[in-house]
Amino acid sequence: MYKRILVPIDGSETSNRALATAIELARAFGSRLRLIHVVEEMAYLSGYDPFGGYSGELIKVMRESGAKILDQSMAVARAAGVETDNMLFDKFGEHLGETVATGAKLWGADLIVLGTHGRRGIGRMLMGSGAEQIIRLAPVPVLVVRSDDDDKVTAPGKG
Numbered sequence: 001m002y003k004r005i006l007v008p009i010d011g012s013e014t015s016n017r018a019l020a021t022a023i024e025l026a027r028a029f030g031s032r033l034r035l036i037h038v039v040e041e042m043a044y045l046s047g048y049d050p051f052g053g054y055s056g057e058l059i060k061v062m063r064e065s066g067a068k069i070l071d072q073s074m075a076v077a078r079a080a081g082v083e084t085d086n087m088l089f090d091k092f093g094e095h096l097g098e099t100v101a102t103g104a105k106l107w108g109a110d111l112i113v114l115g116t117h118g119r120r121g122i123g124r125m126l127m128g129s130g131a132e133q134i135i136r137l138a139p140v141p142v143l144v145v146r147s148d149d150d151d152k153v154t155a156p157g158k159g
Contacts, residue, residue: 006109007035008100008134011069014115014147019073021145022113026082033082034107035073037066038099039090063090097133105139112142 007022009015019035026033039062070086077084089099104112116131135142 002029002111003031004107004109004111005031005033006100006104006107006112006140007033007073008096008112008114008130009035009037009069009073011065011072012115012117014117014145016073016076016115017147018113018115018145019076021143023077023080023082025111025113025143026077027080031082031110033077033084034103034109035070035077035084035086036100036103037070037086037088038096039063039066039088039092040096059090063088066090095133096130097137100134101137101139109140111140112138113145114142115145115147117147 002025005022005026007019009019022033025031066088070088074084074086087103089103091099094102100112100114103109112134114131114134116129131144135144
């Protein structure tokens with residue numbers, strides 16, 4: 001059914017849950033995984049040089065951090081016996097959703113599996129919703145895996 005599953009990862013617990021779900025699906029369907037990490041400029045605004053760009057050292061650290069996240073996630077997927085590769089995207093100026101959609105199209109993904117932090121209220125307004133961007137722009141179906149925090153939300157009047 002799904003032969004190529006794209007998994008955006010950021011090293012968070014929610015991202016790790018999405019990876020575990022993608023691994024289960026890949027094993028069930030005999031699928032390949034492609035793990036992607038997107039270096040987002042908005043995530044590193046404090047490193048912006050007001051005179052024209054990002055410092056070379058900050059960009060180097062951002063790329064190294066992304067590569068480490070990819071390596072760790074690749075090890076998990078391969079240990080589970082799933083054929084996996086990865087890509088690091090660091091093209092500044094593109095939003096997360098656009099980058100993931102482009103990655104899915106270029107690779108011919110059948111499915112995107114991603115984690116959501118379930119931000120609400122002011123946190124969502126300030127940080128935005130990466131999952132929402134991806135869902136809106138995705139060229140293929142998207143399976144969204146919720147964070148542990150969402151499991152702890154109780155129904156109104158129940159807690």
